[in-house]
Amino acid sequence: METKNSSVTYQQYFSKEHELLRKAVRDFVKKEITPFVEEWEEANDFPKELYKKVADLGFNSIGYPEEYGGTPGDIFDQIVVTEELCRCGSTGLVASLGSHGISLPPIAAHGTPEQKKKYLEPVITGDRISALGITEPSGGSDVANLKTTAIREGDYYLVNGSKTFITSALHADQITCAVRTGGEGAHGISFLIIDTDTPGFSVSKELKKMGWWASNTGEIFFDNCRVPVENLIGEENKGFYYIMENFQAERLSLALMANITSELALEESLKYARERDAFGKPLTGFQVTRHKLADMATMLEASREFTYRVAAKMNAGVEQIKEVSMAKNFACTVSNQVTFDATQIFGGYGFMRGYLVERLYRDNRILSIGGGTQEIMKEIISKLIL
Ligand SMILES: Cc1cc2nc3c(=O)[nH]c(=O)nc-3n(C[C@H](O)[C@H](O)[C@H](O)COP(=O)(O)OP(=O)(O)OC[C@H]3O[C@@H](n4cnc5c(N)ncnc54)[C@H](O)[C@@H]3O)c2cc1C
Incomplete structure (x- = not known):
């Protein structure tokens, strides 16, 4: 809200550079998003090209390593982008665009250089779409008890199970997915990057929701999906x-x-x-x-x-x-x-x-x-x- 004293109140957090970024995002939102929000809300979806448009302006690359297409910036740059995107009036749309923001950081923090090249860079450039898969039909709060299994067989994990309420599920090319590689509890969980074109992977229809209509939400299923061991993020059983x-x-x-x-x-x-x-x-x-x-x-x-x-x-x-x-x-x-x-x-x-x-x-x-x-x-x- 443009209250009279907002610049005074928040100048300790936001620099001139942050405010320039804010203006750029605000202008983009006014032109490319706000006029279409009603239509996308009613359609329960939005054009995939929007990911690319956002990426081309560098709005989702802030804080990622420059060698993989990232842009230097701090938390307040990311805040500016989130706030201004949300001003379109559809946080559902922003949630879907933001599925990168919840699925890429584990790759950036713990991935190998090869994983970053293959799975971080093309998402940052808007050429691939990424989602985060943790919640399962049997429960989301009790993460330590998740049931999707990944059994090591030579150079592959054999993945079986399902995830639900996954934001961007129907658009995603890759899922940063929590699976059980070890015994029961928190110490048996790992993160795998799963390509959605892996044989045995399938996705439900768009789930109809109370709100967040423009957001894309689905259930995903793994039926003997063979996922290469090189898609393990960080160490096995450190996923929790x-x-x-x-x-x-x-x-x-x-x-x-x-x-x-x-x-x-x-x-x-x-x-x-x-x-x-x-x-x-x-x-x-x-x-x-x-x-x-x-x-x-x-x-x-x-x-x-x-x-x-x-x-x-x-x-x-x-x-x-x-x-x-x-x-x-x-x-x-x-x-x-x-x-x-x-x-x-x-x-x-x-x-x-x-x-x-x-x-x-x-x-x-x-x-x-x-x-x-x-x-x-x-x-x-x-x-x-x-
Ligand atoms: C639109 C939408 C988008 C989402 N996007 C994603 C996504 O992209 N990726 C993903 O992995 N997940 C996603 N989620 C899932 C979301 O994170 C979970 O719904 C949430 O974590 C709760 O899990 P649950 O729905 O299984 O509820 P449950 O865990 O079954 O909880 C049911 C109720 O019991 C309460 N409860 C549970 N345990 C306790 C406890 N120990 N103490 C007190 N109360 C408790 C809960 O607070 C809740 O009120 C999404 C959900 C929605 C609706």
């Missing part, structure tokens, strides 16, 4: 550790999405409350509306500031496992309330399709579930404070 490491950035980006959701809902509400009359005066003429708006703005401000502070510490290399879980939960609690209040301010129109607050309300619901539920975040926080 890599998954937990990877969750930190995902949780930060979900907190950011929740904050932008609140920001857009507040912007819409401010506009509407000024324009809409009831009992002969604008809605802003009622103290109850003004106070609602004041609460929405206050909660958003606190959440955004906390999220940025956590991000700044992550940027400085300070461990923020507890804090990023807190930031995600706090931002989602705020966005739950703010999107509820926004639809309330809109009255019946808030329930109507075609109004942004209606989509924000629906799309917001997943943010407290994906990337680790609100309850799992609280388990993490309580373990670390007790």
